[in-house]
Amino acid sequence: MNEEQIQRYSRHIILKEIGGKGQQKLFDGKVLIIGAGGLGAPIALYLAAAGVGTIGIADADDVDLSNLQRQVIHFTPDIGKPKVDSAREKMQAINPDVKVVTYKEWVSAANITGIIADYDFVVDGTDNFAAKFLINDACVMAGKPYSHGGILAFDGQTMTIQPGVSACYRCIFPEPPPKDAIPTCSQAGVIGVLPGVLGTIQATEAIKFLLGKGDLLTNRLLTYSALRMKFREVPLKRRATCPVCGDHPSIVELKDELDAMTVCDLGR
């Protein structure tokens, strides 16, 4: 580390759980963020600020005026710009040390395995169940640890998955809800600060994973109610009957959940 880096990361380096060695682990770490929106914004900003060496960010969308109430990585002059470009500019402005790799595409059964292959940890910041189930299945099949996050209105949930070790998303939710069954953020609304809380927890998990410190949020679903200002933790375990990580998986190859595909595209 040069003089400037020692100064930049000094508050990390003095932590006994991080130190110079831990900071080096963060430099060497590679984290992929899928979704450059409400959850992706704080995740990307904090991981860049923390000095995670390589950060991938995937999103096919452009910045829209209605995003700015919560997607704090995008600014008013960014409207119309690809979200991944807008995000990369802010991440590099915070920390020029960080290599940002952008994927201006939606993840799909065809491309996700290739995209996640280069990373140590994946963070789900997507808004629709098709992507959430695809990310789970791809990460389970590739043995890639990841953080699940979901938000709606005033409530959020998050859990970290270590494939083969801890409960996966399908251990709780075996299959996606039918299209239009669950209201989306664009239909039901979302309080702007909510993804800040959940995304920051997800970024914390990515950092802890890279450091190898502390206890990950595995086998526990953390739920948050902003209205009641309460966190709750529901203990979970792997299910032998899980269709993807169970003893006799019925899902052995990736497929796009077309029925759940457009869940958050409605009313945009």
Next chain:
Amino acid sequence: MKVTINGKETALSENPARTIDSLLEELDVNQRLYVTVEFNGEVLDRTEHETTPVADGDTIEFLYFMGGGRS
């Protein structure tokens, strides 16, 4: 009888015929058709909702789908 639902002790009328399925209806639980139910620490298959009786002292968690993030 008393059960614990999402961490809260909840009083229910005595009803020996009550199952998870009928409880979901009785309480008009959000996302009733899609919610995952964890019953005394075990996630139930949806097919078990109708066959699982609810008794005094049971611990029940409703786990909801939450999507949104990006848009």
